[in-house]
Amino acid sequence: MKEVIAVLRMNKIQQTKDALAEAGYTCLTANLVYGRGKQKGLYINPLGNITPDSKRAAIRFLPKRMLTLVVDDASVSPVVELIMQTNRTGMIGDGRIFVCPMTDAVRVRTGEQGNDAL
Numbered sequence: 001m002k003e004v005i006a007v008l009r010m011n012k013i014q015q016t017k018d019a020l021a022e023a024g025y026t027c028l029t030a031n032l033v034y035g036r037g038k039q040k041g042l043y044i045n046p047l048g049n050i051t052p053d054s055k056r057a058a059i060r061f062l063p064k065r066m067l068t069l070v071v072d073d074a075s076v077s078p079v080v081e082l083i084m085q086t087n088r089t090g091m092i093g094d095g096r097i098f099v100c101p102m103t104d105a106v107r108v109r110t111g112e113q114g115n116d117a118l
Contacts (some may be wrong), residue, residue: 001102001115002076002081006067008095012087013065019086020069023080027118029068034061037093062093062112070102072115 008016013030020028071079080097087094107117 001070001072001105001118002065003100003102004069004071004076004079005098005100006083006087006095007035007064007097008067008083009089009093010063010065010089012095013067016067016083016086019082020079023078023082024069025069025075025082027069031066031068033064033066034111035064036061037096070105070118072118 017028017030020026058089067083069079076099080099083097105117106113106114106117
């Protein structure tokens with residue numbers, strides 16, 4: 001089992017959830033998070049334009065959505081590819097995907113463990 005954590009643009013969440021559900025991955029958790037990437041936030045230049053390189057007023061942390069899914073090992077590549085296809089715009093801020101090992105899962109209602117709990 002693996003945990004797939006995706007930090008994505010706010011405006012892409014519904015598309016991502018729909019694409020994952022259509023592919024059969026309906027179980028996920030979504031959180032509102034704030035963060036920044038390599039560009040260290042965005043800046044507002046004197047003309048009021050938001051750019052990653054001006055050094056005037058800073059928006060240090062940007063609102064994002066964090067989706068978390070736990071999938072079996074065979075599903076990791078299709079899930080990651082689907083999230084990338086849905087969210088890639090080619091611009092700064094498209095997001096990040098992290099894949100973490102998951103040692104166990106337990107369904108509270110039935111006591112099922114491992115992949116059976118997914």
